[in-house]
Amino acid sequence: MTEFDAPSGVDPFTPSVARMYDYYLGGKDNFAADREAAEKIIEILPNVRDVARENRDFLIRTVTYLSGQGVRQFLDVGAGLPTQRNVHQVAQELAPEARVVYVDNDPIVLTHARALLAQNERVMVVGADMRGTQALLDHPDVRSHLDLSQPVAVLLLGVLHFIPDDDEAMKIVTTLRSILGPGGYLVVSHGSIGELSEDEKREGAQVFSRTSAPGVTSRSVEQVLAFFDGLDLVHPGVVPLQRWRPETHLSIVRSGEAGAVGGVARVS
Numbered sequence: 308m309t310e311f312d313a314p315s316g317v318d319p320f321t322p323s324v325a326r327m328y329d330y331y332l333g334g335k336d337n338f339a340a341d342r343e344a345a346e347k348i349i350e351i352l353p354n355v356r357d358v359a360r361e362n363r364d365f366l367i368r369t370v371t372y373l374s375g376q377g378v379r380q381f382l383d384v385g386a387g388l389p390t391q392r393n394v395h396q397v398a399q400e401l402a403p404e405a406r407v408v409y410v411d412n413d414p415i416v417l418t419h420a421r422a423l424l425a426q427n428e429r430v431m432v433v434g435a436d437m438r439g440t441q442a443l444l445d446h447p448d449v450r451s452h453l454d455l456s457q458p459v460a461v462l463l464l465g466v467l468h469f470i471p472d473d474d475e476a477m478k479i480v481t482t483l484r485s486i487l488g489p490g491g492y493l494v495v496s497h498g499s500i501g502e503l504s505e506d507e508k509r510e511g512a513q514v515f516s517r518t519s520a521p522g523v524t525s526r527s528v529e530q531v532l533a534f535f536d537g538l539d540l541v542h543p544g545v546v547p548l549q550r551w552r553p554e555t556h557l558s559i560v561r562s563g564e565a566g567a568v569g570g571v572a573r574v575s
């Protein structure tokens with residue numbers, strides 16, 4: 308897209324993490340500023356495109372798994388720009404009655420998602436910042452679209468690493484978990500920048516300081532595990548995304564590189 312195509316309310320000159328991610332995935336919903344920032348990140352993290360693809364594959368596998376467990380309602384927080392095989396497509400292919408609420412704070416995500424989903428009455432798009440977690444949960448569209456007496460899956464995929472403060476990230480997860488009743492699920496995937504030199508870290512931080520997000524904060528497997536405390540972790544637990552119930556056996560995990568871990572847990 309060129310800057311002239313920017314929908315109203317969208318700033319095409321400030322790189323957006325949603326549009327950078329779209330660029331990593333080979334999408335077309337990004338502007339020159341996004342491509343430039345994404346290319347700088349690719350220089351620092353050469354495998355970032357692979358990590359983005361692995362994250363989408365994890366999304367597809369986890370939604371498929373949850374559908375098999377009878378989950379028919381999904382709250383996808385930090386939904387991202389529509390791409391191929393979004394949550395509602397995977398869920399509704401398997402169970403047409405599945406309902407999805409997409410939440411994001413990026414105006415371009417909301418514009419594209421609403422345009423794509425205008426015809427799908429079982430999908431709702433809500434503009435909210437997950438840092439205002441209780442307000443998000445109290446949003447009338449969330450409350451009217453989801454039946455909280457039935458199982459819901461809360462998806463936090465590739466988004467918690469945009470919250471630098473550990474306590475704030477935990478509070479967001481705890482508040483979102485509060486809507487889950489028995490049979491509900493929490494799904495988290497979380498990025499890590501791997502082992503970088505101090506110069507590379509500084510350069511990466513500079514790129515992110517100009518974007519819509521405050522930066523990317525790596526968290527250890529133990530920290531990601533803590534988001535699931537008290538829930539029944541589904542096998543194989545919190546692992547590199549390629550190792551979460553892969554459909555092939557080609558799961559190469561290289562130490563020191565950027566990557567992401569994730570897991571799924573059930574409320575009993």
Ligand SMILES: C[S@@+](CC[C@H](N)C(=O)[O-])C[C@H]1O[C@@H](n2cnc3c(N)ncnc32)[C@H](O)[C@@H]1O
Nearest residue numbers: 325328385386387411412413436437464465466
């Ligand atoms: C890397 S994309 C991940 C998209 C999708 N969940 C996936 O896994 O493919 C992160 C998304 O989170 C959104 N995001 C970042 N910070 C957010 C916040 N504080 N509240 C809501 N959405 C946020 C961004 O706008 C972006 O669309």
